[in-house]
Amino acid sequence: MQQVVQEIRSGTTSTWQLPEPPAASGQLLIGCEASLVSAGTERYVVDLARKSLLGKARARPDQVRRVLQKLRQEGLLSTVTQVRAKLDEPMPLGYSCAGIVLECGTGVQEFKPGDRVAAAGPHAEIVAVGKNLCARVPDNVSFQQAAYTSVASIGLEGVRLARLELGSRVLLIGLGLIGQICIALLKAQGCRVFGIDLDPAKLELAKTFGADAVGKGSPLEAIKAFSGAHGVDATIITAATDSNGPIELAAEACRPRGRIVLVGVTGLNLPRPPFFAKELEFTVSSSLGPGRSDPQYEEKGIDYPIGHARWTAQRNMEACLDLMAQGRLPVEKLTTHRFPIERAPEAYDLITTNREPYYGILIEYPGAIETPRRRIELRSRPATSGDLGVSWVGAGNFSRLIMMPLLARLGGLTLRGLCTAKGMSAVASGEKMGFAFATTNLEEILADARTQVVFVMTRHNLHAEQVIRALRAGKHVFVEKPLCIVPEELEAIRVTVEDLGAACPILTVGLNRRFAPATAIVRGHFAQVRPLNISYRFATAELPGSVWPQDQEIGGGRIVGEACHAIDTCVAIAGSEPVQVYAESVAHAGLEVSDDRVTIVIRHDSGSSSTILYTAGGDRSGPTERIEVFGGGRTAVVEGWDRIDLWSNGKQLRQGGGKDKGHAAELQVFLEACRRGGEWPIPWRELLGVSWASLAAVKSLRQGFPVRREGLDVSPDTM
DSSP states (O other), rough: EEEEETTTTTEEEEEEEEOOOOOTTTOOOOOOOEEEEEEEHHHHHHHHHHHHHHHHHOOOOOHHHHHHHHHHHHOOHHHHHHHHHHHHHHOOOOOOEEEEEEEEOOOOOOOOOEEEESOOOOOBBBBEEGGGGEEEEOOOOOOHHHHTHHHHHHHHHHHTTTTTTTOOEEEEEEEEEEEEHHHHHHHHOEEEEEESSSSSOOOOOHHTTOSSSEEEEEEEHHHHHHHHTOEEEEEEEOOBSSOHHHHHHHHHEEEEEEEEESSOOOOOOOOOOHHHHHHHHHEETTSSSSTTTTTHTTSSSOOOOOOTTTSSSHHHHHHHHHHHHHHHOOOOGGEEEEEEEHHHHHHHHHHHHHHSSEEEEEEESOEEEEEOOOEEEOOSSSSOOOSSEEEEEEOOOHHHIHHHHHHOOOSEEEEEEEEEESSSSHHHHHHTOOOOOOOSSSHOOOOOOOOOOEEOOOOOHHHHHHHHHHHHOOOOEEEOOOSOOOHHHHHHHHHHHHGGGGGGEEEEOGGGGSHHHHHHHHHEEEEEOOOEEEEEEOOOOOOOOSSSSGGGTTOOHHHIIHHHHHHHHHHHHHHHHHHEEEEEEEOOEEESSOOOOOEEEEEEETOOOEEEEOOOOOOSSSEEEEEEETTTTEEEEEEETTTTEEEEEEEEEEOOOOTOOOOOHHHHHHHHHHHHOOOSSOOHHHHHHHHHHHHHHHHHHHHOOOOOOOGGGGGGGOO
């Protein structure tokens, strides 16, 4: 299929050939008929991409600060590698389309194949969209009209936030695409509208949409006369400018206790005197309405009860389509240009050069694809040709920015398939790395006879199933931590490994810190000493509870998803498996999440004891990881994987670790084991024990008592 893509490094806007996405749980697969270019939002993205590297840095100083912080914590080489990989990451364009439902994912009962729908999806022949971001199109509304739905919903949400009534008088600043739509929406609500803009042509168009009065620039006296000298009830700003002028004009134009709603982009220096004197309200409208950007709503399909959120993103979309069906939202009058998908880059040249006037720019598609094509051969030749065929599943940030560049430095590999859910990152990274094909279907990887090794780098809730399928397909598996997120999955993996017995391919988990130089040095320092006292402080970045790693159903929470690193490192240093786990978190004290402020105490079967302080909430520029080990008259301290201090017999020895966390070493050890066979990089009993301990820490935190591993059993009953 074809999709419009913005390349960040080169600034090129182009149409790519991608494999079609599948319909995941809660999603609709839609064959697009038309989509609308959101000129304001998409022009910003394209303009930013077309800037020089210095220009990008000036436009995004927040990203520059993040790079400098990463430079301090991870060193120059790692930071440069990640920045280059990030610049090579393409972006999809568009978010307002309409078409025909081709397929419904599990859990979707509200729609069926053949339905005509509008959706918040990108410019692509086929899109996969969550069911709460779709709305059924009335019979008398064309796809070309329905393509405006998501953009129109942005205007409608701004109108709703103004809390207007029949007869309200409204000032509308900015008469571009959304501004014109807002006029129609305000008139449908029984409001009187004064529209202003700098472009005379936009003023004339506003009259055809029903504006009661228009003015060029900042006609304050005319606005006051329009409002009966009281001031307007509300001002809605849809302009896009760096100037603070729209805010200042809005404050002067509003009546006492009036409302100002920002839908567009302006300077945000609020002038205190008019806001204070009039007790004005100011709010910023966020996209389509409640639910937008909420993973529970968008990804899991959990709707907000209508009694608590009357107008969600989806219900706003439905309201806009209803107005189109009644003829009260004549968006067809806004269409000035149409481009077939293969000529989509011309649309972006138009909005960035302003070579001619435009309003609504539609991208049109040749029609639904009858047979989904979930695999495409890539143009690039394999980067290397060797004895080991490697395929890759998942291309998130860690996968692309850390692991793939490390893989690129290794020889003796034949890169086969790269599989991702949406296909765009599979093609982008596949071309760059030299993979033979890109796909959105895991079966293409598992059925590939030349693939001997599969890297599973997907979201945590997918790990267990994909690991089991790959092992049973006879593939060696490297799965990024964690191995699984619930006890039942761990038991299923255990059964699989034991069923396969001696024929089981090699399985390892991305617990890289046990392969770090610092870990090897500490293990050597305590080679003949048991038991040990181990203390591991892991100061991590704070994450809101809404992101997927915090979601117990998707990420498993941060104990299972990240504190497992510390647990595994302690197991590696102690040289023995965990047999008892106790965990306690800080008092909640209004925190959004407290599971990432936890102390975990582990008893090992050798008698060693490990204490892990895994905590968010500190300063991000402060120290991150510190390990202290004591026993047999010896001491070791590892600071930031860089400084290693060893004490014995009254003498101190300092060594360097180079901030190396072991990623490269774990890859080399794993791939060599796949070539030659023999012992697994991490013994199976330790993989099992570390996964059990991570899950046991969560149980202990919930129940308030230690969890013991009787007879080293890991079945769900022991959890």
